[in-house]
Amino acid sequence: MTMMSGAQMVVRTLEDLGVDHLFGYPGGAVLDIYDALLESTKIKHILGRHEQGVAHAADGYARSTGKVGVCLVTSGPGATNTVTAIATAYMDSIPMVILTGQVGTPLIGSDAFQEVDTVGITRPIVKHSYLCQCALDIPKYIRQAFYLASSGRPGPVVVDIPKDCVRPSLRFEYPEQEGPVRLRSYNPTKQGHRGQVKRAAKLLADSLRPIMLVGGGAQLSGAIDEVRAIAHRFNLPVTSTLMGLGVYPSTDKQFLGMLGMHGTYEANNAMDKADVVFAVGCRFDDRVTNNLSKFCPAAKIIHIDIDPASISKTVTADIPIVGDAKTVLNQFIEAFDEFDLHENEALKTWWAEIAKWRHIDCLNYAKNDTLIQPQEIIEAVYKATNGKAIIATDVGQHQMFTALYYKFDEPRKLLTSGGLGTMGYGFPAAIGAAVGNPDSTVCLFTGDGSFQMNIQELSTCLEYDLPIKIFILDNSTLGMVRQWQRMFYKGHISSTNLNYNPDFVALAKAYGHEGIKVTSPKDLDGAIEKALAMKDKLVIVDIACNTDAKVLPMQQGGGSMSDMFLSED
Amino acid sequence: MRHVISILIENEAGALSRVVGLFSQRGYNIDSLTVAPTDDPTLSRCTILTTGEKDEAEQITKQLHKLVCVFRVSALFEEAEGGIEREMVLVKVNTPNRNVRDEVKGLADIFSAKIIDVNAEIFTLEYVGTSSETDNFIQTLCKLAEVVEVVRSGVLGIAKGTHYMKP
Numbered sequence: 017m018t019m020m021s022g023a024q025m026v027v028r029t030l031e032d033l034g035v036d037h038l039f040g041y042p043g044g045a046v047l048d049i050y051d052a053l054l055e056s057t058k059i060k061h062i063l064g065r066h067e068q069g070v071a072h073a074a075d076g077y078a079r080s081t082g083k084v085g086v087c088l089v090t091s092g093p094g095a096t097n098t099v100t101a102i103a104t105a106y107m108d109s110i111p112m113v114i115l116t117g118q119v120g121t122p123l124i125g126s127d128a129f130q131e132v133d134t135v136g137i138t139r140p141i142v143k144h145s146y147l148c149q150c151a152l153d154i155p156k157y158i159r160q161a162f163y164l165a166s167s168g169r170p171g172p173v174v175v176d177i178p179k180d181c182v183r184p185s186l187r188f189e190y191p192e193q194e195g196p197v198r199l200r201s202y203n204p205t206k207q208g209h210r211g212q213v214k215r216a217a218k219l220l221a222d223s224l225r226p227i228m229l230v231g232g233g234a235q236l237s238g239a240i241d242e243v244r245a246i247a248h249r250f251n252l253p254v255t256s257t258l259m260g261l262g263v264y265p266s267t268d269k270q271f272l273g274m275l276g277m278h279g280t281y282e283a284n285n286a287m288d289k290a291d292v293v294f295a296v297g298c299r300f301d302d303r304v305t306n307n308l309s310k311f312c313p314a315a316k317i318i319h320i321d322i323d324p325a326s327i328s329k330t331v332t333a334d335i336p337i338v339g340d341a342k343t344v345l346n347q348f349i350e351a352f353d354e355f356d357l358h359e360n361e362a363l364k365t366w367w368a369e370i371a372k373w374r375h376i377d378c379l380n381y382a383k384n385d386t387l388i389q390p391q392e393i394i395e396a397v398y399k400a401t402n403g404k405a406i407i408a409t410d411v412g413q414h415q416m417f418t419a420l421y422y423k424f425d426e427p428r429k430l431l432t433s434g435g436l437g438t439m440g441y442g443f444p445a446a447i448g449a450a451v452g453n454p455d456s457t458v459c460l461f462t463g464d465g466s467f468q469m470n471i472q473e474l475s476t477c478l479e480y481d482l483p484i485k486i487f488i489l490d491n492s493t494l495g496m497v498r499q500w501q502r503m504f505y506k507g508h509i510s511s512t513n514l515n516y517n518p519d520f521v522a523l524a525k526a527y528g529h530e531g532i533k534v535t536s537p538k539d540l541d542g543a544i545e546k547a548l549a550m551k552d553k554l555v556i557v558d559i560a561c562n563t564d565a566k567v568l569p570m571q572q573g574g575g576s577m578s579d580m581f582l583s584e585d
Numbered sequence: 586m587r588h589v590i591s592i593l594i595e596n597e598a599g600a601l602s603r604v605v606g607l608f609s610q611r612g613y614n615i616d617s618l619t620v621a622p623t624d625d626p627t628l629s630r631c632t633i634l635t636t637g638e639k640d641e642a643e644q645i646t647k648q649l650h651k652l653v654c655v656f657r658v659s660a661l662f663e664e665a666e667g668g669i670e671r672e673m674v675l676v677k678v679n680t681p682n683r684n685v686r687d688e689v690k691g692l693a694d695i696f697s698a699k700i701i702d703v704n705a706e707i708f709t710l711e712y713v714g715t716s717s718e719t720d721n722f723i724q725t726l727c728k729l730a731e732v733v734e735v736v737r738s739g740v741l742g743i744a745k746g747t748h749y750m751k752p
Contacts (some may be wrong), residue, residue, distance in 0.1 A: 135599060139602065139606050144653040147598070199653065201595060201653060201656040202653050324647050325647035325650075329644060
């Protein structure tokens with residue numbers, strides 16, 4: 017029989033769940049937990065410099081490792097500072113457990129110091145949340161939180177822990193976990209409906225203009241081999257959402273590139289003309305579909321998703337299949353054995369059509385000798401890292417350039433805020449990835465706008481020796497907003513100029529890191545090589561690039577998938 | 586279109602706020618809401634009346650079902666055998682003279698409503714029926730006497746026939 021306090025139970029439960037890294041920031045309501053943490057030899061605590069950074073780091077850790085990301089913050093402002101990060105994880109279905117301190121139960125509701133209704137504030141952006149009432153709730157709720165966060169459609173779960181529940185003087189017998197967690201009202205469907213799978217397999221086998229659309233769900237469920245096997249077997253063209261990049265190798269000849277607002281010409285045209293869209297773990301978000309009434313007019317939609325509410329929410333599915341992407345694709349692979357697969361020849365006409373769209377070469381851009389183009393920065397880093405790095409991005413032009421020009425061949429290599437579009441996400445997410453993958457090169461593509469939204473985490477990297485390579489695509493403007501102002505607001509430049517940026521190289525040095533400034537295209541490759549060669553140093557490479565570059569291609573708002581702007585004019 | 590949605594939820598702190606929050610967060614409206622524990626005190630049964638297109642109701646049911654605290658959801662009148670709905674109303678009417686008192690009493694008899702509280706100036710009536718019957722009762726009463734207060738319970742619903750909702 018082990019007697020322990022609530023605070024010790026927090027630590028012990030996390031240890032039992034296999035947590036080795038905890039991202040956190042202390043404060044009044046969690047003092048006892050921090051005291052108990054000192055005794056733990058299994059959990060390494062990573063102290064961030066702002067709770068938003070802490071929670072994004074847990075998110076980046078989760079995305080890059082596939083494990084549940086865990087963070088611990090105090091009550092009140094500690095909890096509210098994590099809200100953006102929780103919403104970010106929620107929109108992208110990232111498994112995270114957020115432990116928040118709370119004022120003591122007798123004080124709840126009295127507007128006590130550093131009190132907020134954390135469960136209430138986070139309710140619309142969590143998969144579930146708990147408010148502990150006593151010490152013994154702690155192990156129970158944390159275990160349930162892990163189970164919920166990582167099963168079904170993953171997502172963030174908040175466990176709010178009042179201060180009196182962790183009081184060191186009150187000790188209870190620690191309840192060992194007996195068997196797997198079960199929740200009577202929660203039972204996600206893993207297996208797809210057999211009849212539906214059969215019908216879908218038949219439809220796919222008979223189609224002449226099919227396309228496979230891979231989303232974040234395939235990434236999260238680890239349906240990597242399955243996606244690749246099916247695509248190869250049918251000679252299917254494959255496209256991907258932002259969240260699905262890396263599930264199918266970007267350098268493979270069957271890959272058409274990302275689809276959607278800034279998708280490639282070939283991907284969007286193939287969607288528009290397809291007769292069957294085989295969608296695996298995506299939710300047909302508005303940045304993917306453009307005008308719903310003009311979306312894929314000729315296509316039958318097969319939609320696999322673990323969340324029934326994602327099916328027929330925006331795009332009506334002809335064959336809906338609720339289930340885990342990996343499990344369902346394996347059912348498909350079995351079902352295909354019953355068909356005479358058509359020869360690869362059958363799709364010859366379709367591939368010939370695709371070849372015409374590819375021939376447009378929509379990602380082509382003009383370089384020049386004096387001005388660095390943002391696209392060439394991504395390409396140069398891609399080359400220098402052999403495409404093997406873990407890449408975090410912030411949000412804006414550089415994010416889309418990364419998605420288009422860094423060719424992800426492996427899953428879980430791109431960490432980016434897709435659904436919420438959170439500026440300031442990238443740097444802390446890179447920290448999480450560096451903590452979770454000490455043997456990988458971790459790079460951040462950011463902008464001069466985004467980077468300043470969580471720049472304080474430079475200290476964290478010094479403390480924990482995280483040698484992240486930071487490439488600032490520095491155009492002295494909020495590039496994506498400026499692009500819209502130029503394209504759709506008559507060129508009115510309203511509040512997007514960033515003329516008072518710090519000297520990022522000096523800043524890097526002030527924080528104890530290295531910095532390199534690049535202004536000329538001829539110095540670009542050398543600077544990147546130099547930065548990557550400093551293996552144990554964080555390096556900021558501040559790269560002055562074209563302020564007026566636009567992310568192209570771009571879909572025309574209100575149009576079909578294939579209505580696109582291809583060039584500046 | 587009108588939808589009556591039955592929900593079986595965990596009877597625990599915060600469960601109802603998740604259900605209600607989901608409606609506001611996703612832009613659906615609640616016309617009426619009733620909730621109380623069931624014969625199993627760990628469960629609550631909730632009936633929500635909402636209006637919207639058919640696919641909207643479908644999306645609401647799916648989203649509700651996603652809540653971890655929710656066991657069962659069904660849109661009653663979309664079920665094969667349909668549903669039964671009831672609503673209770675308590676009404677206070679001014680009864681200043683004998684004439685009005687007689688009229689109100691007569692109306693209560695016709696509608697099978699009960700007069701549950703009486704004093705010199707005011708009668709309090711109780712009526713149970715479907716929502717449209719309840720509307721009708723209140724409207725008719727308004728024509729006979731001055732209605733000073735109306736309290737409606739909101740719709741309660743249950744499936745017809747052999748269907749029943751259990752965890």
